[in-house]
Amino acid sequence: MIRDEDILNVDEPELTASERLYFPILVGMRTTFRHIFKKKITVQYPEVQRTLRVENYRGVHRLNRDADGRVACVACFMCETACPAHCIHIVAGESPWEDREKYPAQFDIDELRCIYCGMCEEACPVDAIELTPEYDLVGRTREEMIFDKEKLLEVFDRTNGVKPRKNPKITGYVATGRRNGSEPPRPGAATS
Amino acid sequence: MPRESRGGSPCHGAGTDRSADMPKINIDNEAIECRPGVPVLQAALEAGRDVPHYCYHPGLSIVASCRLCLMEMQLPHPKTGEMDWAPKLFPSCQTPVKDGMVVRFDSEKVRENQRECMEYFLLNHPLDCPVCDQAGECHLQDYSFKFGHSESRMVDQKLKNPKKDIGPRTLLYQDRCVMCSRCVRFADEVSGTHELCIVNRGSRAEIDVFPGLPLDNALQGNVVDICPVGSLLDKDFLFKQRVWFLKATESICPGCSTGCAIRVDHHREVVQRLKPRYNPGVNDWWMCDEGRFGFKYVHDPRRIGRPILRRGGEVERPNWDDIPEIVTYRFEQAVERHGVDKVAAVLSPMMACEEAWLLAKFIRSVAAEATLVNGFVPVDGDDQLFPAGCATDEAKFTIRREKCPNRRGVEMIVSALGGNACAFDEFVERAGKGDFAAVWIVGGYPKPWVPKAMEKAVGEFRFSVVQDMFPNALTEVASLVLPTCAWVEREGCFVNHAGRIQPFERAIEPREGAKRDGQYLFDIAGHSGLYTGERVREMMAAEIPAFAEIAEAPAVPVHQH
Numbered sequence: 017m018i019r020d021e022d023i024l025n026v027d028e029p030e031l032t033a034s035e036r037l038y039f040p041i042l043v044g045m046r047t048t049f050r051h052i053f054k055k056k057i058t059v060q061y062p063e064v065q066r067t068l069r070v071e072n073y074r075g076v077h078r079l080n081r082d083a084d085g086r087v088a089c090v091a092c093f094m095c096e097t098a099c100p101a102h103c104i105h106i107v108a109g110e111s112p113w114e115d116r117e118k119y120p121a122q123f124d125i126d127e128l129r130c131i132y133c134g135m136c137e138e139a140c141p142v143d144a145i146e147l148t149p150e151y152d153l154v155g156r157t158r159e160e161m162i163f164d165k166e167k168l169l170e171v172f173d174r175t176n177g178v179k180p181r182k183n184p185k186i187t188g189y190v191a192t193g194r195r196n197g198s199e200p201p202r203p204g205a206a207t208s
Numbered sequence: 209m210p211r212e213s214r215g216g217s218p219c220h221g222a223g224t225d226r227s228a229d230m231p232k233i234n235i236d237n238e239a240i241e242c243r244p245g246v247p248v249l250q251a252a253l254e255a256g257r258d259v260p261h262y263c264y265h266p267g268l269s270i271v272a273s274c275r276l277c278l279m280e281m282q283l284p285h286p287k288t289g290e291m292d293w294a295p296k297l298f299p300s301c302q303t304p305v306k307d308g309m310v311v312r313f314d315s316e317k318v319r320e321n322q323r324e325c326m327e328y329f330l331l332n333h334p335l336d337c338p339v340c341d342q343a344g345e346c347h348l349q350d351y352s353f354k355f356g357h358s359e360s361r362m363v364d365q366k367l368k369n370p371k372k373d374i375g376p377r378t379l380l381y382q383d384r385c386v387m388c389s390r391c392v393r394f395a396d397e398v399s400g401t402h403e404l405c406i407v408n409r410g411s412r413a414e415i416d417v418f419p420g421l422p423l424d425n426a427l428q429g430n431v432v433d434i435c436p437v438g439s440l441l442d443k444d445f446l447f448k449q450r451v452w453f454l455k456a457t458e459s460i461c462p463g464c465s466t467g468c469a470i471r472v473d474h475h476r477e478v479v480q481r482l483k484p485r486y487n488p489g490v491n492d493w494w495m496c497d498e499g500r501f502g503f504k505y506v507h508d509p510r511r512i513g514r515p516i517l518r519r520g521g522e523v524e525r526p527n528w529d530d531i532p533e534i535v536t537y538r539f540e541q542a543v544e545r546h547g548v549d550k551v552a553a554v555l556s557p558m559m560a561c562e563e564a565w566l567l568a569k570f571i572r573s574v575a576a577e578a579t580l581v582n583g584f585v586p587v588d589g590d591d592q593l594f595p596a597g598c599a600t601d602e603a604k605f606t607i608r609r610e611k612c613p614n615r616r617g618v619e620m621i622v623s624a625l626g627g628n629a630c631a632f633d634e635f636v637e638r639a640g641k642g643d644f645a646a647v648w649i650v651g652g653y654p655k656p657w658v659p660k661a662m663e664k665a666v667g668e669f670r671f672s673v674v675q676d677m678f679p680n681a682l683t684e685v686a687s688l689v690l691p692t693c694a695w696v697e698r699e700g701c702f703v704n705h706a707g708r709i710q711p712f713e714r715a716i717e718p719r720e721g722a723k724r725d726g727q728y729l730f731d732i733a734g735h736s737g738l739y740t741g742e743r744v745r746e747m748m749a750a751e752i753p754a755f756a757e758i759a760e761a762p763a764v765p766v767h768q769h
């Protein structure tokens with residue numbers, strides 16, 4: 017309920033003589049004229065595109081592949097935990113590969129909800145999720161903008177040339193052949 | 209078992225005031241009163257200190273093998289006889305408290321031991337927390353952070369132990385094990401089934417099962433709980449969710465009349481797992497597998513989701529708001545037409561006491577001579593005692609044959625309210641003879657339950673309200689079907705086999721279209737506002753004094769289990 021005593025009426029101030037002659041507009045135009053003669057920094061997008069600093073530009077995500085072309089993510093949920101926008105949804109499963117324990121059976125990022133802060137990239141222990149220099153993201157529906165695992169891997173295939181994966185070494189945990197020596201390294205070990 | 213548990217049972221005294229004979233000890237210059245006979249470690253934990261330990265568990269025998277809990281103690285000097293700090297460290301889990309004892313944990317020597325022990329525990333550990341389900345509730349993580357080193361000095365290659373499938377429900381990740389032997393002692397002393405053992409020695413030691421004898425007993429899920437690290441993991445919960453996303457709600461298991469205190473871990477309105485809570489004298493630290501994995505029906509899509517009203521041949525979907533009026537009107541009509549003694553309400557032992565009371569009150573308000581029926585009690589086999597094959601008075605855990613949580617609670621209410629009452633079998637028999645014209649039948653059992661004789665009797669009812677979870681012969685024909693929520697969606701209290709009144713909280717929202725039983729019964733009984741167990745218990749206590757006091761499980765110190 018709005019009470020009468022809560023209402024504050026503000027009257028319009030009287031215009032001065034110069035304001036009535038529209039003089040203050042000229043003051044504004046001064047800035048416009050100054051810029052006409054400066055060096056131009058706008059580009060004619062999309063014909064012309066800016067060069068980005070690919071290392072740290074925060075565009076669309078990608079899910080990296082390991083050396084064998086498999087998704088590098090180990091489904092640890094660190095990114096989902098770190099994400100302030102709660103836009104990552106992972107369903108973990110037992111990995112179909114001998115040498116790895118856990119993998120993302122499903123991995124969805126809602127690119128519309130994402131604020132492109134890069135926290136997920138920061139949190140990932142195996143550098144599996146990265147933001148890419150791709151920014152021209154369009155879609156016709158909201159569903160289309162929820163990127164699933166396949167779509168995120170495609171982004172990797174598309175952008176790997178521009179921004180190659182760092183392939184981090186995580187731990188020094190390597191099989192010693194206690195039972196079967198030829199077993200490949202554990203998840204997270206070496207180049208995953 | 210030859211080895212005796214000296215841990216003493218309960219963490220927090222039995223409630224009696226025995227401060228006169230409570231020994232006083234001095235821990236880190238602070239005088240602490242403790243229960244007689246408990247180990248110093250237990251006393252320190254109860255006094256709120258976080259002393260690292262792995263092998264000690266208050267429900268198991270003491271082996272003092274992990275050496276993480278060592279402390280300094282004052283002993284008389286052998287020459288002078290003066291009290292002085294002894295040069296060696298003592299395991300606090302194996303040293304019972306004694307009046308006047310002086311010990312300390314806050315010393316460089318003790319901290320050095322903790323640091324070195326932690327380094328040894330992590331020597332061969334794969335450090336695979338990102339893919340380990342225990343991460344977030346792991347004592348290895350907590351203790352490394354608090355008492356260990358921040359980096360590994362190990363330069364040699366680590367021993368790698370493959371994971372082992374040790375039973376139908378449990379996996380063993382041997383490389384994460386700290387060899388505390390809790391799991392082995394559990395299988396020896398509590399379940400009494402002896403499936404687990406330690407093979408090899410030293411850094412090659414590992415936990416294993418005997419060939420052809422997997423870990424498969426009715427209590428095996430507990431080894432996952434007591435394993436302080438991520439070595440034993442539940443296949444059912446494996447990779448499902450990270451534990452820090454789970455929300456915990458305190459509850460009571462509805463699986464049998466033991467009434468184990470449990471914790472419901474849920475995420476986004478889906479129950480992910482159940483864990484036992486410490487509840488001395490009821491389930492202590494344990495729960496059975498049947499209860500632990502028996503919650504799957506909660507998310508069964510076949511559950512009845514919304515009310516169904518049948519008028520003649522027509523089926524309607526009534527609005528929840530109209531239901532109080534409909535039932536009141538129809539019952540009053542039945543009383544008018546068929547007489548005041550032709551009404552009955554079957555109170556299911558799956559109901560909370562509050563719900564049963566609300567329903568009983570309602571029925572008696574429309575028909576003062578209505579018959580209250582103690583509902584169908586599902587029974588399965590015999591009580592199972594553990595350790596397997598022990599005598600009744602030695603049992604550490606009992607799975608009861610009565611597969612419902614609240615038979616006693618319903619009986620208490622029916623007898624306290626007096627008037628006409630009968631047992632379920634008698635009700636079925638009389639119903640078959642056409643003794644009842646209007647009935648309210650509550651089910652809510654996870655398994656099919658309607659007896660054949662009951663199915664036959666349904667034709668005799670002129671008006672029936674059936675409150676159930678799954679479609680069955682009763683819900684097919686009932687005049688009004690009301691969905692029953694699973695216990696995780698409700699709140700109230702259950703009375704266990706021993707008469708303990710134990711409250712449980714609601715964990716998740718009822719599925720869309722449904723409403724909490726308590727709430728609609730509250731509305732139907734003519735109250736307004738929000739149903740809470742506490743509110744109804746207050747009303748009940750005015751008539752049944754027993755409900756004035758409820759038994760809640762005690763809180764436990766951090767890192768207790």
Ligand code: SF4
Nearest residue numbers: 099130131133134136
């Ligand atoms: S960039 Fe930020 S908001 Fe977007 S998915 Fe990553 S953590 Fe979430």
Ligand code: SF4
Nearest residue numbers: 089090092093095140
């Ligand atoms: S943090 Fe990295 S490894 Fe972990 S779930 Fe996210 S993308 Fe996968």
Ligand code: SF4
Nearest residue numbers: 385386388389391435
């Ligand atoms: S498996 Fe777990 S409970 Fe068993 S000895 Fe190893 S760490 Fe202890």
Ligand code: FES
Nearest residue numbers: 261274275277301
């Ligand atoms: S030695 Fe005391 S807890 Fe292990």
